[in-house]
Amino acid sequence: MESWVADIEFERTSLPGRLIKAILVDPLANYLPASLLRGLLRFGKSELAEANWNDPGGWRSMVISYDGRPKQLADKMLVGLGSVPKALRNRRKLASRLLARLIDSAGHEPAHVLCLGAGPGRIIIDAMSQAKRKARATLVDISSEAFDHGRRLAVENGVIEQVNYLQGDARDIDKLLEHRPDIVKMIGICEYLSDEEIVEIVGAVAGVMAPGGSIVFNSLSKAHGSDRFFRRVFGLHMNHRLPDQLKELLSSAGFGEFVAFPEPMGVYQVIVGRRQP
Numbered sequence: 001m002e003s004w005v006a007d008i009e010f011e012r013t014s015l016p017g018r019l020i021k022a023i024l025v026d027p028l029a030n031y032l033p034a035s036l037l038r039g040l041l042r043f044g045k046s047e048l049a050e051a052n053w054n055d056p057g058g059w060r061s062m063v064i065s066y067d068g069r070p071k072q073l074a075d076k077m078l079v080g081l082g083s084v085p086k087a088l089r090n091r092r093k094l095a096s097r098l099l100a101r102l103i104d105s106a107g108h109e110p111a112h113v114l115c116l117g118a119g120p121g122r123i124i125i126d127a128m129s130q131a132k133r134k135a136r137a138t139l140v141d142i143s144s145e146a147f148d149h150g151r152r153l154a155v156e157n158g159v160i161e162q163v164n165y166l167q168g169d170a171r172d173i174d175k176l177l178e179h180r181p182d183i184v185k186m187i188g189i190c191e192y193l194s195d196e197e198i199v200e201i202v203g204a205v206a207g208v209m210a211p212g213g214s215i216v217f218n219s220l221s222k223a224h225g226s227d228r229f230f231r232r233v234f235g236l237h238m239n240h241r242l243p244d245q246l247k248e249l250l251s252s253a254g255f256g257e258f259v260a261f262p263e264p265m266g267v268y269q270v271i272v273g274r275r276q277p
């Protein structure tokens with residue numbers, strides 16, 4: 001599987017950039033008064049900050065980070081230079097490539113991919129566009145706000161016939177398992193769930209999947225150095241978990257044979273697991 005991702009061109013930060021961040025940017029962002037930082041972002045008309053204030057960690061902030069070409073100067077700095085936006089774009093590349101290859105190696109065509117916390121579905125749409133074989137995807141999100149944007153992306157990428165958007169809470173997983181998935185995608189969602197919720201969701205998924213079916217999820221490290229800033233200024237509270245912690249949770253729910261793929265910013269690992277016999 002390592003060869004699947006060997007040619008991906010990732011974003012990185014230079015050594016001087018990392019030093020400036022550690023010595024200057026992180027201490028200021030983490031410890032200046034939150035009201036001052038919020039005021040500066042409001043003054044700079046930051047769309048990324050606005051998106052997080054309206055819906056912390058929601059789909060709009062992901063679209064702004066993925067796109068990487070914001071209009072406002074404040075966002076150009078946050079999105080262009082920030083560790084997390086760079087790591088998010090790396091995660092998108094990794095996850096979409098892995099999903100494309102899993103679709104190509106699934107036992108039958110079209111493979112069914114269940115995407116939990118899908119937002120507009122940028123990653124699975126990328127994956128279906130890259131895959132050689134056909135897939136169909138059920139995209140579940142607690143909010144339906146991203147679905148129109150997602151359908152436009154699906155039309156642009158020629159996969160509109162293959163996607164089905166469904167408003168639902170991943171925690172009500174039993175209602176979402178009408179069609180048996182071959183692949184389950186949980187990218188960008190575990191950080192918003194408790195351990196118990198993850199085990200319950202993954203256990204329900206394992207109950208309907210065939211042995212060998214795949215699950216794709218991600219860890220989140222505090223290495224980005226901005227957690228205090230995210231909590232105080234954006235109101236974004238994420239659960240950081242190392243790959244081993246997530247593997248343990250998923251093992252208890254019936255998955256194993258994990259392979260982890262780190263991205264070079266050191267923030268995320270995208271992990272593939274298999275339903276155990």
Ligand SMILES: C[S@@+](CC[C@H](N)C(=O)[O-])C[C@H]1O[C@@H](n2cnc3c(N)ncnc32)[C@H](O)[C@@H]1O
Pocket residue numbers: 057058059062116117118119120121122123140141142143146168169170171187188189192
């Ligand atoms: C950070 S975004 C990730 C979007 C997409 N998976 C990606 O990686 O680009 C998290 C998404 O999960 C959704 N979400 C959060 N909690 C959820 C839940 N319990 N059930 C379903 N969706 C949820 C949010 O509405 C949001 O669209």
